[in-house]
Amino acid sequence: MTTENPGAAPAKASGDVDLLTAFAVFTEASIVAQLTSTLLESRLPKGMVTAQFGVLNHLSSRPAGGTPLQLASAFQVPKTSMTHSLAALERKRLVEALPNPDDGRSKIVRITPAGARFRGEVIEALAPVVAHTLSALDPGTLDRLLPLLRHLRIVLDAARNCRAERLE
Amino acid sequence: MTTENPGAAPAKASGDVDLLTAFAVFTEASIVAQLTSTLLESRLPKGMVTAQFGVLNHLSSRPAGGTPLQLASAFQVPKTSMTHSLAALERKRLVEALPNPDDGRSKIVRITPAGARFRGEVIEALAPVVAHTLSALDPGTLDRLLPLLRHLRIVLDAARNCRAERLE
DNA sequence: ACTATATAATACGATATCGAATTAGATGAG
């Protein structure tokens, strides 16, 4: 059936700090990401993918923009991937890059008026679909999920930085 | 900072069933998936990616195996992506494909002894890393997250099937 | 049994992802 649990934990030893629960959480997060990405892309013009729209959405609430490195860090993707996503958004004129006055190597990426408009249209088209989909959720699910997910994300992120430092 | 909230909701209208919270949850799920995938791949031999290991891990608790379509459905990825992942695992002799006695078009994919051994080694190498990383989590975070994530995943999945049917 | 339709898997092509190497500009030590 479609409601199976991939990689589910068969049992849980008492001492070991449930690695298996952790794995199950990781797998579920990845499936949720997969499903929501597909859902979003079904309302996106062909040629635009979730990674690109995510950046656009992020920039829409930060009119001052940010550097590519800041954006890569916000989404925790490699900076070469961000270069690629930004190039695609720039080709579509949805964002624009200005020289960074503080650092000649860098640049500042900002959303354009066309980008903001586009983002608004997609959000609007998406609203009823998402609302309908999520209407089947137990009330409060998202509000309970969000802080927990954020907490996990922050801890994972901190550990990643820590590991990176250890390799100095 | 590295603890920003990409695509965060600026405010929340009372009537509209917080599309913005939903977006934030989706984004966080995607970042968690990204971070855990990177973490896993840091302990995987080069040439193996998270998608492949996920399938291997899934099969390790299902000795009878499954069809490619069942596996694609378990992870909610397109079946052509699963074909690719399975081909990679087969090349490495970590899984094997047998003809499906019930259906000549299909086949049954099973983990091999080498695959089970390999999976065990990776899990063992990963255990201390994950344990250390997650030691910074508030206790109970994962146990509270798992049922909520599953619930969300199941609802998203059901909606997806529903949409697919509408297009018949 | 025969044809139409449906389904499992794959082949193919376009694009996305990402690690390693590169380029250009910044920063710090002397």
Place this chain on the structure above:
DNA sequence: CTCATCTAATTCGATATCGTATTATATAGT
């Protein structure tokens, strides 16, 4: 000031992802 080092971004090459079209087999209607 100059050189060494560091850092932001990009280029390049390898691989992954996934939509469309294709192939092979199954199933249903007559």
